Amino acid sequence: MRLEPLREGPSARILYSGPYSEEGPTIRELHELMADQGHEMRGKHHEIYLGDPRRTAPEKLKTVIRQPFAWSRSPQARALPDAAAGGSRVPR
Numbered sequence: 001m002r003l004e005p006l007r008e009g010p011s012a013r014i015l016y017s018g019p020y021s022e023e024g025p026t027i028r029e030l031h032e033l034m035a036d037q038g039h040e041m042r043g044k045h046h047e048i049y050l051g052d053p054r055r056t057a058p059e060k061l062k063t064v065i066r067q068p069f070a071w072s073r074s075p076q077a078r079a080l081p082d083a084a085a086g087g088s089r090v091p092r
Contacts, residue, residue: 006046008043014030017061
């Protein structure tokens with residue numbers, strides 16, 4: 001583990017539920033949604049862990065995955081859907 005400052009700006013996020021070792025497809029889904037909207041990823045994604053893996057079963061762990069991005073200049077670009085809630089989480 002290491003600490004490093006994040007200069008994030010706008011970011012897309014998704015809530016993942018399950019073991020840390022199986023979050024890869026969810027990260028790919030977030031990246032695909034961003035690409036579909038014409039947004040360019042900026043920097044590394046990062047994760048915010050909402051549970052304690054020492055006390056929570058792996059299938060019940062929750063993680064917020066955030067990916068910084070640069071706004072698209074395309075007029076067709078719309079808000080990214082929040083896969084967890086079915087709504088819009090990124091302002092236009």
